[in-house]
Amino acid sequence: MRIAQVSAHTSPLAPLGGRETGGMNVYVLELSRELARLGYEVDIFTRLDGELPRVEQVAPNLRLVRIEAGPPTPIEKEEIVGHLPEFHRNMKRFAEEQPGGYDVIHSHYWQSGWAGTLLARELDLPHVVMFHTLGEVKNRARFGEQEPRLRIRHERTIARRATAIVTASSHERLLLERYYGADPAAMHTVPCGVDLDLFQPRDRSIARERLDLPAEAPVLLWVGRLEKLKGVEILVDAVAELERRDFTLLIVGGDERAASMRAELEAQAAATGISANVRFEGAVSHDVLPWYYSAADVCVVPSYYESFGLVAVEAMACGTPVVASRVGGLVSTVIDGVTGYLIPWRCPGPFAEKLEVLLGNPELRANFQPGRPTLSRALPLEHRRASHRRCIRRRAGAAHARPRDTGRRGRLREGSLGSRHPRALTVTPPGVGAGHELDGSPELDAPPGEVETTTAADLAGLQAVRNDMKQRGGTALRRPGTVSAAPGSAVPFRSAGGRDLNGLGHERRSAGCRIPAAGT
Structure with missing residues (x-):
């Protein structure tokens, strides 16, 4: 099996601790290493951001493929959005040149998910996605976070179109179902592993x-x-x-x-x-x-x-x-x-x-x-690696076994969306070929606000936020999901269903603290 991993906005080989490098870089690299050790052929696609080899052999069966998209220099993550169409085109060109092609596409983060969704549809391949972070959840977690509506809209579309979604925890799975309308049957919870040979007590x-x-x-x-x-x-x-x-x-x-x-x-x-x-x-x-x-x-x-x-x-x-x-x-x-x-x-x-x-x-x-x-x-790494492998193989096999024009998840017929995809919107901005729309949302480089559409999943997500606020009580700040309390006031921290999320069984004095949103 040949696997195309997509990590558009950050290279797994980049030094850790930078503004855009952290746990996801470790995760993508170590997962790919382990899959390669098992005999799978793995290519990791990332954006070219320096004078570096276009294709680098990282380990046996594992290559890092740097794709031209925008200036070949480090740029802000937000700026990469405008270069995603170019990233997708060049990634597709590389994929089509490979003997035998790929069997499955595995995207990490929403920007990669956008490119992976298009590539999977064009190459008729199953698409596995892991979001790592979610825009809706970030906005609810901390007042002042400003993840754009465009990101959240595309996350919803990617989640609906994915063949499978990998989540790191049952909590993330719940949030995807509640706020993004993701299909529970398509989600697989595989907690991240840790390399116990490297991370062990030292003197x-x-x-x-x-x-x-x-x-x-x-x-x-x-x-x-x-x-x-x-x-x-x-x-x-x-x-x-x-x-x-x-x-x-x-x-x-x-x-x-x-x-x-x-x-x-x-x-x-x-x-x-x-x-x-x-x-x-x-x-x-x-x-x-x-x-x-x-x-x-x-x-x-x-x-x-x-x-x-x-x-x-x-x-x-x-x-x-x-x-x-x-x-x-x-x-x-x-x-x-x-x-x-x-x-x-x-x-x-x-x-x-x-x-x-x-x-x-x-x-x-x-x-x-x-x-x-x-x-x-x-959390042994080998067990998590095996769980992830089973998820990929099961979904890849199921996708290849069914007819290609059924209109089901990740295999939509042109012009037909089916009951789970209520609306489709085709927008073709400069540099993007016809048919590169994501159903229910505008293309990434279309001017924000020039095209608007609301899907059933959008409405469900917004309604879930409102319901949480009503059932939790408290004063809503400008961003949904945040509750404010006067210093010293007693405020219970409970979920929408009334469960005590603190696990304390009684109210706590806020003492000027921020009360976390139940959905985070």
Whole structure:
């Protein structure tokens, strides 16, 4: 079987910790490596962004194919949207030149999903998609997020057209069904794995000496991309509330494009009097991360949303306790009270409280360190690899077995949508050939607002947001799914069905904290 992986906006070989590089890069590369080890031929398609080989042999059976689309330089992720038609055309040209072609297309993130949807239809192939993040969920998770309507509209279309959807957690699966109208029968939940050969506990004294850290003083760690959704500002304020002042906070991640956010965090640390305690490490290579996890007493993941939370898994594999937000996939990744703590409030106080507890109790931290055996049972890479492989093979076989013109998912007849696709809209902007429409939404480079359409899935998603707001109560902010509360007021955090998502069984005082949306 030959598999075409699509990662349009970021290369799996790019240095980690940059503005657009993180868990998804690791996921795509490691999944592709494992599939290649099993004998599958895998090509990863990504955008050319430098003076690099057009085709690079990464490993036996695994190639990275760099596709020309826009200037051959790094550009903002948002700008790539305008170059997706060119990316799709050149990717199709390359695919058609390959002897034997491909058997399945596996797209990652919505921009890749757009190109993958078109390519799968044109080459009559099954299309597997994994979104990694969802625009609707990001907008609901943090006030101030501004993911465009165009992204959300296309995500809905891609979800409806996909042969199969891979989700990293049951929570992501629920959100896709609730807000995007995705077919539950097409979704497969395969939690991300962790390489236990790489991520394992290392000698703490050696790790600290290697990183020039104090031998005994507390070390706190944050790892990821420097962006607002990761909640780093919450962590800076939280450590500023700690009674002790002998700690070191390591912030790992961020490249030159994140300079403005780093400057904000540095100013925040200075304003709270902890500049001397905070070290910005920048981006580090993946194989160096285990030294950071092993050197730290606690790894903190204060994100507003995480579809899975790979950093938490890597930290636990290295025997490091995790204090994380109770959001998204982190709920099923971190075992509250066993491998760390889950914090249901997006404000510094609760994080500071748990950090004080862990830093003041070495015995408790030691009890939390058996997270690695837990992961060995729950998240072995080989098992996740096999699950993903079964999903791809099952869907690919089913797609090839059925007639090509049935009008079913991913195989629509021209001009016919069927009951699950209520409307089709054809828009042909410059540079895009006829028939390259995505049903129910305009082409990516059509002027926003020039063409509008509303589908049944759009209406269902909007209605779900409204229903959540009505049943949760509270005051709606400008963005659906956010509830505001006056400092000190008692606000229950419950789902649309009334379930206590905090798992506390009683109301908590907000103390000025942001109350997370139930749908995140």
